[in-house]
Amino acid sequence: xxxxxxxxxxxxxxxxxxxxxxxxxxxxxxxxxxxxxxxxxxxxxxxxxxxxxxxxxxxxxxxxxxxxxxxxxxxxxxxxxxxxxxxxxxxxxxxxxxxxxxxxxxxxxxxxxxxxxxxxxxxxxxxxxxxxxxxxxxxxxxxxxxxxxxxxxxxxxxxxxxxxxxxxxxxxxxxxxxxxxxxxxxxxxxxxxxxxxxxxxxxxxxxxxxxxxxxxxxxxxxxxxxxxxxxxxxxxxxxxxxxxxxxxxxxxxxxxxxxxxxxxxxxxxxxxxxxxxxxxxxxxxxxxxxxxxxxxxxxxxxxxxxxxxxxxxxxxxxxxxxxxxxxxxxxxxxxxxxxxxxxxxxxxxxxx
Numbered sequence: 001x002x003x004x005x006x007x008x009x010x011x012x013x014x015x016x017x018x019x020x021x022x023x024x025x026x027x028x029x030x031x032x033x034x035x036x037x038x039x040x041x042x043x044x045x046x047x048x049x050x051x052x053x054x055x056x057x058x059x060x061x062x063x064x065x066x067x068x069x070x071x072x073x074x075x076x077x078x079x080x081x082x083x084x085x086x087x088x089x090x091x092x093x094x095x096x097x098x099x100x101x102x103x104x105x106x107x108x109x110x111x112x113x114x115x116x117x118x119x120x121x122x123x124x125x126x127x128x129x130x131x132x133x134x135x136x137x138x139x140x141x142x143x144x145x146x147x148x149x150x151x152x153x154x155x156x157x158x159x160x161x162x163x164x165x166x167x168x169x170x171x172x173x174x175x176x177x178x179x180x181x182x183x184x185x186x187x188x189x190x191x192x193x194x195x196x197x198x199x200x201x202x203x204x205x206x207x208x209x210x211x212x213x214x215x216x217x218x219x220x221x222x223x224x225x226x227x228x229x230x231x232x233x234x235x236x237x238x239x240x241x242x243x244x245x246x247x248x249x250x251x252x253x254x255x256x257x258x259x260x261x262x263x264x265x266x267x268x269x270x271x272x273x274x275x276x277x278x279x280x281x282x283x284x285x286x287x288x289x290x291x292x293x294x295x296x297x298x299x300x301x302x303x304x305x306x307x308x309x310x311x312x313x314x315x316x317x318x319x320x321x322x323x324x325x326x327x328x329x330x331x332x333x334x335x336x337x338x339x340x341x342x343x344x345x346x347x348x349x350x351x352x
Contacts, residue, residue: 056113058106059255059275065089068102077103079143079258080150088269091134091150091259094123099150101258102270103142109251112222112278117257119217121164121177121209123266130209131165131264133177136219136273137256138249139184148190150258155184157253157296160219160228161196164209165264168194175205179217179241181228183249183296201226201298202242208232209266222278224248224299246299 058075061068065084067075078084082091082100091100115136123130135149139157146152149161164177180196180203182188191198208215213234220227228241255275259268 054276056275056277059104059108060273061102061270062272062274075105077105077143079103080145088271091257091268091270092261094265094267096261096263096265099145099260101150101256103256104254107252107254108138110277111251112280114218114220114276114278116274117217118271119215120269120271121162121266125264129264130266131262132260133162133164134257134259134268136160137258138253140253142254142256147192150260153189154186156186158183158249162208163195164266166195167192177206177209179203179206179228179230181226181242183247183298185295185297201244204241206230206232221249244298248293248297250293250296
């Protein structure tokens, strides 16, 4: 009797469902259910195919990491301590004083795009005893070692930094790890001692170190608007990190990722970097008004205007300038002595 009761109870919801959709028997119900499953799977497949159409594979780094290495046909270059494994590209291991990077060989030709980065930062050290972090780049220069998370300073282009160690005053209102964006024009310097505050466009806290979930960063550039979003909480949804309007980025720059460790260290892994082209429709008026950007800048931000520095005097020029200056002073001194001597002589003649 109990088994019969359970059977009756389990069939009751199906019976109600069948009546709702005017299904006469169980066979019709199973047919309807199969149809719904096929339509749903087809819709998901179409959605995936739609996304794949906009995926730009020539700028994408993903498993099994084909096109990565030192051959002439490679699309990505490794640098420093970076190594490839079946599951990730490890930029730096959990060891001090390491630098590693991976750089695209193909310059970006897209005007509007979206980059999704799947990364992982982890290590044995406790909180605030780890470092230094990693960076995602879109710059004119490539394959250059330096102090900015393993890349050169005074770069030209866009840098997105995941900073895991606070160098500035710990009492400041900022929790690490911290993600920030900087636009470089070739003259601006990233200030490590102040965690890049002087040149930061925007940022947010992202607890991505030693996370138990997959950690993602999204960088979107569309219609001169730069947007950063993160997914580090295991909710599988994007959270806005920063948004900056009036950002002007030239095309022809290179994507890359770099990392560095100092006295403190972590493992810094790139699992994938996927670039998508964003559709852009412009009116004829907008096309005419579109200016050619040659140097990155941000509208209405004075500090991001290019400063043309005067050419400094070389050592040889300084030497000859000094020599001629001394000779000139010597000539003036001699002329002055001659004039003074004649003046005294003429003065003596007046008394005879």
